[in-house]
Amino acid sequence: MRHRRPATILSSLIAGALFVSATAQPAAAATTLTASNFRYTLSETSSSLIGALDSALPNVTMGAVADDANRTPICDSAPSVTNRTAYYCWNAGDQDTTDWMPQGITTSSDALGEGTYDGKRINLVSWYDDAADGIAKGVRISVSNLSASASAPPYRHILLVEPSGTTSSPSFTPVSVHAGGIMWYGNLLYVADTGGGFRVFDLNHLWEVSTGNASAIGRQPDGSYQAFDYKYVLPQTAKFTDSTVNGYTQLQHSSVSLDRTSSPDSVIVSEYRTSTEIANGAQVRTIRVPIDYTNRYLKPASDGIIKATEAYRVDLESVQGSTAINGEFFYSQSDGTDFANPNSDGDLHTFVAPSGAMVRHGDALTVGPEDLSYDPTRDYLWTLGEHPGYRWVYAADASSF
Secondary structure (H helix, E strand, O other), X not given: OOOOOOOOOOOOOOOOOOOOOOOXXXXXXXXXXXXXHEEEEEEEOOHHHHHHHHHHOOEEOHHHHHHOOOXXXXXOXXXXXXXXXEEEXXXXXXXXXXXEEEEEEEEHHHHOOOOOEOOEOEEEEEEEEOOOOOOOOOXXXXXXXXXXXXXXXXXXXXXXXXXXXXXXXXXXXXXXXXXXXXXXXXXXXXXXXXXOEEEEEEHHHEEEOEOOOOOOEEEOOOOOEEEOOOOEEEEEEEEEEEEEOOXXXXXXXXXXXXXXXXXXXXXXXXXXXXXXXXXXXXXXXXXXXXXXOXXXXXXXXXXXXXXXXXEEEOOOOOEEEEEEEOOEEEEEEOOOOOOOOHHHEOEEEEEEOOOOEEEEEXXXXXXXXXOXXXXXXXXXXXXXXXXXXXXXXXXXEHHHO
16 A cells, blocks of 8 residues: 555545455454453542533534534545445645544444434544643544535544533543544443543533633633633543453453444443563453443443453454444454555454454555444444554445455
């Protein structure tokens, strides 16, 4: 795959295009683990603090943010992807920046079963701050309006924040996590916290703030609110802290996705480990946790404890994303950064639970693939590229694997 820098407007989407013929190769089967050993505890942000910020700041809808897009994608090439069905890019600055690194993806088809939210098809992508300016900005979320254009959706970044201060002087701070995976369910956005579980953000409290100061965050001396020059902020309202029992080591929350094909709906979590870590005894595990559609929270078992209901050891190195579709698990795997070498293109791995052999679909994805998200309304398996200059956001036909 060649490194092409964005220069022209993205060409029209060629749905159903097939660009790479990846060879499916069987490997060892996954190993079943005791799922109930993986657990979560819920804690919520002070409702009075959220209420104070609600009173201090204008509340807006996700649909309004999508309509207020201020960036236009440009792209001069199509990604080489097996069974590709859709793709788009970012603008030139976002395509090439090293200050922010894209990681997680989720869509309005995760949020609601009909596939739209506030009447629009919307994709969300998380980026973590990697700038060397000494200012910790945390995580931003790209809101792309695919109803406005499927092939070049206009978009805007919003900032994730954590409420702070007091009810008489409420403020907020950045959320400094890797955000390797995100999952949108109803009004809630789940963000993977690598060593801590999930941060949860509520779209019912999406706030507009003042702009013009790229180094300021939270409540200012004049009573205004800033967010590093981002116009909108989304606050953390809850957290699910993970734990383990019976000698299991803590799960590394590297990616997260929603499975709407399970009953009940469920969350899929997987770990990223290097080949060296695996050689030294680290496991790569995947778990499934049920989620409650009535309150959008992880669902406790009959004993009141939130526990996984499926767990597997897969021991694939460099897993960046995972999801499950009708009992089949999918994994995106990065495969190096030799951009001139097609063998560095990402791989897709699949297995049918509980005992099916792992199947490798070599070079099925672009270099540096990240999180996965499945859209059942169109059978789209979404992912995205991480590396500057290779940051397509794209979907493949899931049923073709």
